[in-house]
Amino acid sequence: MAREKVAVALVTQSNGMQERIILCDQDEIRLGRDKGNEFVISEPGVSRVHASLSASRSGVVITDFESLNGTFVNGVRIHGMRDVSSSEEIQIGKVRIVIELASDYEPEEIRSTRARAMTAQMRPIAVSVLVFEISVNDKHEGDSERETTLKDTIEEFDGIIDRQIGEKTVALWMGGDGKNQSLRAIRAFQRIYEKLEVKSGRDLVLRGVISSGTGLQATTGANASGGEMNLIGDPLNIAFALFGCLDMAGETLLFDGRTAEQIQDSVSVCSVEGVSTDTEQLFRLADF
Incomplete structure (x- = not known):
């Protein structure tokens, strides 16, 4: 059975190129300089295994693995784990990641109907x-x-x-x-x-x-x-x-x-x- 989509991570590289990562229930995406990570950030200021994004039906959590130069959410350095809401910005080195939870990245006509139903x-x-x-x-x-x-x-x-x-x-x-x-x-x-x-x-x-x-x-x-x-x-x-x-x-x-x-x-x-x-x-x- 297909796992439920939880969120989309919109990743903007230092050169302006963008990439979308789909996060499904129970996914854990590791980010860092090492090529063994699910998402590689090739910057000298980024640690080998820098951070991870984990998803479940209760949302998305960013975890910093005691990186040297830090992981930031909305400009504030985090220590350990933090729950991330839609439109919050994560920064690792020069890479920026914006999370959109599932109900927010659907087409507008679907999202508005679904949002009204969910609110009710x-x-x-x-x-x-x-x-x-x-x-x-x-x-x-x-x-x-x-x-x-x-x-x-x-x-x-x-x-x-x-x-x-x-x-x-x-x-x-x-x-x-x-x-x-x-x-x-x-x-x-x-x-x-x-x-x-x-x-x-x-x-x-x-x-x-x-x-x-x-x-x-x-x-x-x-x-x-x-x-x-x-x-x-x-x-x-x-x-x-x-x-x-x-x-x-x-x-x-x-x-x-x-x-x-x-x-x-x-x-x-x-x-x-x-x-x-x-x-x-x-x-x-x-x-x-």
């Missing part, structure tokens, strides 16, 4: 985002078995794996009850840790972050028979910012204030002192 069908949803990374020096369990464990555990707690970005996994919980989404994300992370710890022991390094907030869910297509597109936005970018604090905090699991507020009646939480993002105080589980 959009609804706010509670969202919890779990971003985690696993490092296991394990001779007993292969990658495919571990991936099955992750998928089964997340689905056991009613979540979905949204995408893989390098070694990182992004999982989502969406619904009408924010407290339940946050608790399920917490429980899923704990269960993953328990399952992998039994098999891997001291060789397991599992780190994660959880952010909660509000997103939008829309049925794509002019009628309700189409697929669903999830517009996550702020909770996803907050999770990416939290992930960048893990090393400094020295914690296995961090989460934001919204998550802490939603789960504090069910589990014991405490603040992490001395570490924060520009906008978020960090929290952890008191007994984990």
Whole structure:
């Protein structure tokens, strides 16, 4: 079955030449100077493996791989991962990339009809985002078995794996009850840790972050028979910012204030002192 188109990346080279890259669900396009990348940028100031674009039904994420000269979105240098909306401009060296999400790059007459239908069908949803990374020096369990464990555990707690970005996994919980989404994300992370710890022991390094907030869910297509597109936005970018604090905090699991507020009646939480993002105080589980 053909994968759903998520976005078009319009790439403008330094000489003015333009190229369109179609991004489908679960695509990951690596960009850099090395010829092994899916998109090669032949500039001396660009790192060998500089960045990547990953697509899923919740949109497009740009990831900078600690490049020397940086990846910029709308003129601001990013660190790690960032969700990208339509018409935002990514700059790598002298190359500029503009993302247009699927509903925006269709022919105008189709787009206007579809946009009206999507607007009518959009609804706010509670969202919890779990971003985690696993490092296991394990001779007993292969990658495919571990991936099955992750998928089964997340689905056991009613979540979905949204995408893989390098070694990182992004999982989502969406619904009408924010407290339940946050608790399920917490429980899923704990269960993953328990399952992998039994098999891997001291060789397991599992780190994660959880952010909660509000997103939008829309049925794509002019009628309700189409697929669903999830517009996550702020909770996803907050999770990416939290992930960048893990090393400094020295914690296995961090989460934001919204998550802490939603789960504090069910589990014991405490603040992490001395570490924060520009906008978020960090929290952890008191007994984990």
